[in-house]
Amino acid sequence: MRGVVMHKAGDVRVEEREDPKIVEPTDAIVKLTATCICGSDLWPYRGIEPADHTLMGHEYVGVVEEVGSDVTSVKPGDFVVGSFVISDNTCEICQAGFQSKCVHAEFVHAGIGTQAEKARIPLADGTLVATPGQPEPELIPALLAASDVLGTGWFAAVAAEAGPGKTVAVVGDGAVGLMAVLAAKQLGADRIIAMSRHPERQKLARHYGATDIVEERGEEGIAKIKELTGGLGAHSVIEAVGTQESFMQAVGATRGGGHLGYVGVNYDVTIPGIELFFAGIHTLGGPAPVRRFLPDLIRLIWDRTIDPGKVFDLTLPLEQAAEGYKAMDERRATKVLLTL
């Protein structure tokens, strides 16, 4: 089959890779319908993380082709959406809703690589969720978004306790930030402040439910959020960038006793303990337990209640993956969908 391999930083190729096969009785082979490029795929692309003939991709939707003998919840022919973290969905941690910390957790990006025609998904019962039927083609981007970027933005909004009566500030206007705006809106937040400098992304943020836009960053951004919230800061802040500056901006924008949800942190971020302490805030972060939200997200997409698919602003065939990476690296695209 054809699949993406990153030979080294900046060197992305689509080449022949071995067809995946059932290894464990809990595996499923999924013939992918669409996949995409994640902001985090740019880390190895830019040399921030190592890349050495690495199989790329961790977001995926497709049709089950074959299942192992122990798989009971999905069957060949089912259209499925899967999380970017493998989970059994039965252990104590999964049952508490933290499937990304499952005792059997495994990252799809580490060895599976879904930027390809097919993928072997371990622990299929605990990782994949079937849609109610075969989706209309126009639903594919939205369902694909649920696999990571929507699920991650949703988790960020839940972690920040976005909801009725709350003012929510979203730091970051990338794909995850935009999905967090959508999630905050769905969760019933009163007011959603998107922190963004890009006119196109501001427009999309407003489409998804942002009520205010703040262009300032750092201390000025914090001051602006306070100005908009009677001097107190936002009840709920979502950090969707992951740099030192954005993280501390998010801490500073959260009111005392408020909630900060964060869903990505660069390796060089260090949090001064004393600043976090005197902020007096709740925090919750980590790789999103997308599996917790998948059934609800699929329903909202299926019912056309939400349209997260708009987050993809460039669609290319898998064979042109290298151009997709380039477009995202050069910020010509927010998020690239790869068709198969």
Next chain:
Amino acid sequence: MRGVVMHKAGDVRVEEREDPKIVEPTDAIVKLTATCICGSDLWPYRGIEPADHTLMGHEYVGVVEEVGSDVTSVKPGDFVVGSFVISDNTCEICQAGFQSKCVHAEFVHAGIGTQAEKARIPLADGTLVATPGQPEPELIPALLAASDVLGTGWFAAVAAEAGPGKTVAVVGDGAVGLMAVLAAKQLGADRIIAMSRHPERQKLARHYGATDIVEERGEEGIAKIKELTGGLGAHSVIEAVGTQESFMQAVGATRGGGHLGYVGVNYDVTIPGIELFFAGIHTLGGPAPVRRFLPDLIRLIWDRTIDPGKVFDLTLPLEQAAEGYKAMDERRATKVLLTL
């Protein structure tokens, strides 16, 4: 009046200080019955924080002597317990239970100094809580503990979501750690693991409700907590030391999706963002909003349900404050009560 002044690091004297007077109509003058020395008072004593003729002390109980014209909830003659942070108890932040982040918050240790015969307490209505009557002398230490060390340990346990069905690990066997054990027990935790190496403190931890003792620290301590919790880590972890090692030990001991409550952090603690991220945990920390808990804590003490007073293991007259600081600095005492 007599009061403690720290001339410089290590130089504590009891000397004549000006009698406090009503300045604002919301003030109260409290004639102190007892006060004490806090672990945090050792920071300037050891030169970690500046000290230059600093008025010391922020924990206090006593009898109201005089009130300003706007004070309505306490009156002369009332026995009161106050928080170590001044709060109006009416602003939006206070109403959400985060009085230590009140829009009018002011630290008692910054300029008031309750290691003295009397103290002016601003925003008396929002800071002080009267007991149901004049307390029996044996209740004084317990009521004094509520002013900070018990209130702080209680907040840590609440922040860590200690409660029924939960295994709670407490990092630190100082006064706050011991009070957190007491709080976890009262909040209904199933299992309470005290991390302690001192036989006397282990004994007191067991008295307050610890079911297990772990002597190991750092990575070994984390491994031991995991061993005791089926490999998962504790549901609730309380950090009551405040060093780099203890903070990261607490992070590592918390299960994915679990809750970490922390109530003190040294100035040199830096948290690697990526470690906190991949831990996938909730955190809540900061100066404890003691005022939130004071009415409940006073009731539990008044009814003799809890006895936090045992945390004081040395009692001295105010005039011997210097000896109290020395005893705590040399770890000959966990916490020193000063009588008046």
